[in-house]
Amino acid sequence: xxxxxLPFEVLPSRYxxxxxxxxxxxxxxxxxxxxxHKAQEVAARVDGDSWVIGADTEVALDLGEKGMPLGKPIDAxxxxxxxxxxxGRAHVVYTGVALLRAPGGGEPITAAExxxxxFREMTEAMIDDYVxxxxxxxxxxxxxxxxxxxxxxxxxxxxxxxxVGLPLxxxxxxxxxxxxxxxxxxxxxxxxxx
Numbered sequence: 369x370x371x372x373x374l375p376f377e378v379l380p381s382r383y384x385x386x387x388x389x390x391x392x393x394x395x396x397x398x399x400x401x402x403x404x405h406k407a408q409e410v411a412a413r414v415d416g417d418s419w420v421i422g423a424d425t426e427v428a429l430d431l432g433e434k435g436m437p438l439g440k441p442i443d444a445x446x447x448x449x450x451x452x453x454x455x456g457r458a459h460v461v462y463t464g465v466a467l468l469r470a471p472g473g474g475e476p477i478t479a480a481e482x483x484x485x486x487f488r489e490m491t492e493a494m495i496d497d498y499v500x501x502x503x504x505x506x507x508x509x510x511x512x513x514x515x516x517x518x519x520x521x522x523x524x525x526x527x528x529x530x531x532v533g534l535p536l537x538x539x540x541x542x543x544x545x546x547x548x549x550x551x552x553x554x555x556x557x558x559x560x561x562x
Contacts, residue, residue: 369421371536372543372550379413381406381422392434396480399424399464404478411470418470419548425463425533427509429453430484435460441510447499450510456489459509461531467542477542481535483526485513490520 369376383406389398407422414420427450428435441447461483468476490498498517504510511517513531529536543550 369534369539372540374550379410381409383409385424387439389437392431392436394433395426395428395435395437395460395462396464396482398437399426399462400466400478400480401464403464404466404468404476407466407468407476411468414470419546420468420470421539421542422466422468423463423534425461425508425530427454427511428460428462430458430460435462438509440508441505444499444505447504447510448495451490451495451498451504454487454490454509454511455495456487458484458486460484461509463530463533463535463538465535465538465542467539467546469546477545479538479542481527481530481538483524483528483530483535485524485531486522487520488522494520 383402385402402424403422405422406424407420410422411418411420426435426437426439428437438450438453441450462480464478464480466476466478468474498504498511498520501516503512503515503517511520513521513528524531527535527537530538540550
């Protein structure tokens, strides 16, 4: 969000996410719904007139329009299982974004971003050592593209920022759709004092 040049405050959502489906699902719809629930939960706690952005990122095995979400690993062995599934193949990262006005300011605006990510082949030693860093344990798909897993990524098609958690181009478009000229604020904001 800092890259957009807008003032913001982070308020983590208390929304309880459902466990990852064991069946193929429409990923764009799934992540957009979760993002909306998160934004609505936060909006209910916000005092005053504010815009709330909610987001949810999921890593999935690509099955065309559908995907098999991996979720976050429950433990180190689950992280190893996920990384073995991703090793040497492509997968998709979906992020749903919801923008709404709090309190109760009209219809929310939602959209999803999809990025294809190709992993190189990983040896068991690579997987074990990566899992030992602890990084995969709180990440969707058991990896952080902006962290120690970066060398495992052979390439991607789509928005890199989507893979690290927030598709900034999509967020910019949603802000524009809501009538917020985000590009204007960077040049015309008074300096922050503190």
